[in-house]
Amino acid sequence: MADNSSSDGVPSDSLEAAKNASNKEKLTDQVMQNPQVLAALQERLENVSHTPSSYIETLPKAVKRRINALKQLQVKCAHIEAKFYEEVHDLERKYAALYQPLFDKRREFITGDVEPTDAESEWHSENEEEDKLAGDVKNKVVIAEKEAATAEEPNPKGIPEFWFTIFRNVDMLSELVQEYDEPILKHLQDIKVKFSDPGQPMSFVLEFHFEPNDYFTNSVLTKTYKMKSEPDKADPFSFEGPEIVDCDGCTIDWKKGKNVTVKTIKKKQKHKGRGTVRTITKQVPNDSFFNFFSPLKASGDGESLDEDSEFTLASDFEIGHFFRERIVPRAVLYFTGEAIEDDDNFEEGEEGEEEDLEGDEEGEEDEDAEINPKVSDLGDTQQGVLRCWTFHR
Amino acid sequence: MADNSSSDGVPSDSLEAAKNASNKEKLTDQVMQNPQVLAALQERLENVSHTPSSYIETLPKAVKRRINALKQLQVKCAHIEAKFYEEVHDLERKYAALYQPLFDKRREFITGDVEPTDAESEWHSENEEEDKLAGDVKNKVVIAEKEAATAEEPNPKGIPEFWFTIFRNVDMLSELVQEYDEPILKHLQDIKVKFSDPGQPMSFVLEFHFEPNDYFTNSVLTKTYKMKSEPDKADPFSFEGPEIVDCDGCTIDWKKGKNVTVKTIKKKQKHKGRGTVRTITKQVPNDSFFNFFSPLKASGDGESLDEDSEFTLASDFEIGHFFRERIVPRAVLYFTGEAIEDDDNFEEGEEGEEEDLEGDEEGEEDEDAEINPKVSDLGDTQQGVLRCWTFHR
Numbered sequence: 001m002a003d004n005s006s007s008d009g010v011p012s013d014s015l016e017a018a019k020n021a022s023n024k025e026k027l028t029d030q031v032m033q034n035p036q037v038l039a040a041l042q043e044r045l046e047n048v049s050h051t052p053s054s055y056i057e058t059l060p061k062a063v064k065r066r067i068n069a070l071k072q073l074q075v076k077c078a079h080i081e082a083k084f085y086e087e088v089h090d091l092e093r094k095y096a097a098l099y100q101p102l103f104d105k106r107r108e109f110i111t112g113d114v115e116p117t118d119a120e121s122e123w124h125s126e127n128e129e130e131d132k133l134a135g136d137v138k139n140k141v142v143i144a145e146k147e148a149a150t151a152e153e154p155n156p157k158g159i160p161e162f163w164f165t166i167f168r169n170v171d172m173l174s175e176l177v178q179e180y181d182e183p184i185l186k187h188l189q190d191i192k193v194k195f196s197d198p199g200q201p202m203s204f205v206l207e208f209h210f211e212p213n214d215y216f217t218n219s220v221l222t223k224t225y226k227m228k229s230e231p232d233k234a235d236p237f238s239f240e241g242p243e244i245v246d247c248d249g250c251t252i253d254w255k256k257g258k259n260v261t262v263k264t265i266k267k268k269q270k271h272k273g274r275g276t277v278r279t280i281t282k283q284v285p286n287d288s289f290f291n292f293f294s295p296l297k298a299s300g301d302g303e304s305l306d307e308d309s310e311f312t313l314a315s316d317f318e319i320g321h322f323f324r325e326r327i328v329p330r331a332v333l334y335f336t337g338e339a340i341e342d343d344d345n346f347e348e349g350e351e352g353e354e355e356d357l358e359g360d361e362e363g364e365e366d367e368d369a370e371i372n373p374k375v376s377d378l379g380d381t382q383q384g385v386l387r388c389w390t391f392h393r
Numbered sequence: 394m395a396d397n398s399s400s401d402g403v404p405s406d407s408l409e410a411a412k413n414a415s416n417k418e419k420l421t422d423q424v425m426q427n428p429q430v431l432a433a434l435q436e437r438l439e440n441v442s443h444t445p446s447s448y449i450e451t452l453p454k455a456v457k458r459r460i461n462a463l464k465q466l467q468v469k470c471a472h473i474e475a476k477f478y479e480e481v482h483d484l485e486r487k488y489a490a491l492y493q494p495l496f497d498k499r500r501e502f503i504t505g506d507v508e509p510t511d512a513e514s515e516w517h518s519e520n521e522e523e524d525k526l527a528g529d530v531k532n533k534v535v536i537a538e539k540e541a542a543t544a545e546e547p548n549p550k551g552i553p554e555f556w557f558t559i560f561r562n563v564d565m566l567s568e569l570v571q572e573y574d575e576p577i578l579k580h581l582q583d584i585k586v587k588f589s590d591p592g593q594p595m596s597f598v599l600e601f602h603f604e605p606n607d608y609f610t611n612s613v614l615t616k617t618y619k620m621k622s623e624p625d626k627a628d629p630f631s632f633e634g635p636e637i638v639d640c641d642g643c644t645i646d647w648k649k650g651k652n653v654t655v656k657t658i659k660k661k662q663k664h665k666g667r668g669t670v671r672t673i674t675k676q677v678p679n680d681s682f683f684n685f686f687s688p689l690k691a692s693g694d695g696e697s698l699d700e701d702s703e704f705t706l707a708s709d710f711e712i713g714h715f716f717r718e719r720i721v722p723r724a725v726l727y728f729t730g731e732a733i734e735d736d737d738n739f740e741e742g743e744e745g746e747e748e749d750l751e752g753d754e755e756g757e758e759d760e761d762a763e764i765n766p767k768v769s770d771l772g773d774t775q776q777g778v779l780r781c782w783t784f785h786r
Contacts (some may be wrong), residue, residue: 052562052730060546066502067552068516069509070725073495073502077722080495084488088481095477102466102473109459109466116462123461155455159463169445237726329470332463333630337445 078231078239085229085241089202093195099329106331107190111211112158159335163188166327166334167289172319176289180260185289187213191331193324202227202242206323215260217253221293224248225320244317249293260288292319471624471632478622478634482595486588492722499724500583504604505551552728556581559720559727560682565712569682573653578682580606584724586717595620595635599716608653610646614686617641618713637710642686653681685712 056067108114164185167173177185190209196202208221226246231239252259263286270277285291296305296313305313326339333339449460501507557578560566570578583602589595601614619639624632645654656679663670678684689698689706698706719732726732 052558052728052733055558056729060548062546062548063552065514066509067725067729069502069514070499070552070728071516072513073499074723074725076495077492080488080491081722084484087484091477091480091484095473098473099470102469106463106466109462116459120465121458121462123464154453156453159456159459165445165448237723237731329474330467330630332460332467335445335463336449336460338630340445 075231075236078236081239081241082230086202089195089229089242090198093198096193096195103192103328110159110162111189112156161186162335163191163331166331169334169337169340170322170327172322173289176292176319178260178288181289184213184215184260187211187215191323191328193328202229204324206320206328215255215258217255218250221252221290222250223293223295223320225317225324244321246298247295247313247316247320248297249295252290252293260286261290261294262286292316468624468629471629474632474634475623479595482588482622482635483591486591489586489588496585496721503552503555504582505549554579555728556584556724559724562727562730562733563715563720565715566682569685569712571653571681574682577606577608577653580604580608584716584721586721595622597717599713599721608648608651610648611643614645614683615643616686616688616713618710618717637714639691640688640706640709640713641690642688645683645686653679654683654687655679685709 056064059067105114109116164182167177167185167188187210188208189211190207192207192209194205194207196204203224203226206223206225208223210216210219210221212219224247225244226248227242228245229242231237252261262283264281264283266279267282268277268279295316296309298305298313327334330339449457452460498507502509557575560570560578560581580603581601582604583600585600585602587598587600589597596617596619599616599618601616603609603612603614605612617640618637619641620635621638622635624630645652655676657674657676659672660675661670662673688709689702691698691706720727723732
């Protein structure tokens with residue numbers, strides 16, 4: 001209705017138009033005297049001045065001065081927060097030592113160096129009840145099959161292809177693995193996370209332990225991730241805890257002709273003067289998971305990366321973080337698929353969709369829904385509980 | 394192509410159909426002799442057996458036994474993780490004490506009890522450079538306006554409506570605030586987070602401090618959130634750290650006729666025998682932010698909540714968590730809107746879309762993209778860094 005008060009778009013070269021304009025003005029006058037319309041208009045104007053930054057602009061100088069004082073305090077908070085995250089990192093280091101004996105045992109069971117005792121391998125499936133309900137007939141068939149199989153069943157060493165199977169189950173990894181990477185990854189026997197020593201710059205190393213194989217002589221391939229836990233001077237308010245800022249790979253000592261990260265192509269070259277043609281071979285980069293160990297370097301020399309490189313690097317950081325935060329601590333669940341199925345329950349709830357539409361009607365943008373969440377956007381809860389800490393996916 | 398080998402759907406009462414079936418079989422034979430088709434079929438079959446749970450099912454008993462041993466170890470890890478999060482909570486408690494002097498100062502500046510010194514209120518906007526580029530003309534106008542305004546500018550006490558403005562800026566809160574809540578919320582002077590004492594069950598209390606007002610006699614309204622940090626016995630692998638599991642409000646001592654959480658409605662009642670009609674008044678619940686202090690109780694008596702109640706409770710937990718994790722520690726940024734704008738930069742990158750489509754072609758489901766992320770789904774990075782810890786939104 002506020003548009004009626006505007007006389008824009010009225011052509012001045014027409015009597016008819018002038019009449020219309022005059023009528024319009026009359027209408028506008030009437031409309032403007034309607035208290036409901038006035039209230040609606042006022043609300044609209046208020047809403048405009050309610051956008052945070054424009055609202056701040058309208059405040060008296062003395063108040064703006066106090067807001068600046070609050071911002072100074074906020075920067076101090078960010079620095080305290082940085083110290084907090086450093087202490088959390090110390091805790092992670094302390095707990096890494098507590099997990100290690102369990103991870104060592106895991107490695108021994110996987111490689112077959114140690115066989116678990118009966119007590120160690122007892123397990124009551126949480127799905128046992130469900131399985132029972134699924135029907136006795138089916139169960140009997142399965143049991144019969146199992147019994148038949150047992151007699152002739154092989155007993156391989158440990159859990160064959162344990163880590164390789166995880167690579168196959170996790171999309172983020174499987175999309176990096178090429179067919180020719182597979183036989184190499186089958187020799188992967190353990191992945192370890194090592195944190196930097198106290199007092200050292202914050203970092204962690206992923207160690208990929210391989211059994212002796214035909215592809216390279218290294219027994220361990222490493223990838224180091226460097227972190228930063230301090231507010232940016234130019235933008236202290238964006239600080240949210242430690243960030244991965246750079247990474248470093250290692251040299252793989254490939255055995256002759258086994259390097260899957262390069263391929264040899266043949267190229268014809270013509271001699272300028274004589275016009276003769278010769279064929280040369282040239283090595284060019286080849287897609288492979290093992291390129292993970294020759295990452296791009298984050299710009300440290302002042303030159304900034306192009307968009308593609310930045311995306312590649314960001315993806316690499318995500319993968320490193322995923323190894324550290326999910327795969328290494330919960331490997332068996334990624335092997336069985338339970339971690340993947342489990343997380344499935346945490347999808348956005350469908351209940352929110354209806355309310356989302358209401359939000360659209362109010363002219364709000366969907367894009368900031370995640371940032372400035374409305375109750376209706378929330379769907380990440382399960383069985384009436386809310387998780388307080390989450391790893392970054 | 395695998396569908397061609399199936400003879401389902403062939404009507405048996407028709408010669409024509411039989412002929413078709415025969416042709417189909419012939420075609421199938423031809424198709425099945427094509428090595429490319431066979432390879433594709435085999436790949437398909439392999440993919441089926443590659444789904445994690447069906448793959449596990451095919452493993453020899455001895456291997457399954459070792460996997461169970463790994464699961465036992467994994468449960469032990471979950472219990473160690475629970476201890477880790479308890480220590481993180483201790484750290485939060487320790488740091489709450491370090492933040493408090495800054496938050497006290499913030500409160501004093503907001504209420505106007507203390508005026509910041511010149512040094513305390515110095516602030517160089519990170520946008521100063523941008524402002525300069527935005528054009529001198531505009532700047533001059535703004536400066537002239539400011540100077541004109543300064544002369545006649547009022548100097549209100551502190552930062553008026555500081556917390557109420559945050560309620561208005563944050564969608565999650567503003568959607569709870571009714572028009573009649575607004576004058577009450579203008580009396581809100583501070584929000585504090587208090588953690589439970591060491592050794593006590595994990596919890597936190599949100600304290601809403603009000604100046605004396607015409608609405609209720611309480612000076613503080615409280616909301617307590619109870620947390621749990623131990624793996625569920627029935628589902629230990631779902632443990633991901635502390636969860637909010639219940640909450641509790643407080644009684645608001647409303648002054649007479651000021652309770653906005655109820656409304657009085659008139660209802661006509663007809664006397665059964667005499668047929669006379671009388672009008673009675675009845676109090677019914679009314680939408681209000683202040684219902685935040687009379688939350689639903691999570692089922693503790695064995696009865697489970699219905700879906701609506703569960704959603705209401707989950708939303709309440711999200712709000713409590715948001716107060717604790719974002720609004721209280723960064724109030725000024727929600728007042729100015731910087732926290733909201735800042736987070737805007739962390740939207741999903743558009744670069745991922747193209748690759749997402751590729752994923753679809755492979756017949757993968759979009760829904761599990763977040764759970765089992767592919768590199769192409771990643772977009773939550775900025776300027777080549779990756780945040781390692783995030784609060785739960």
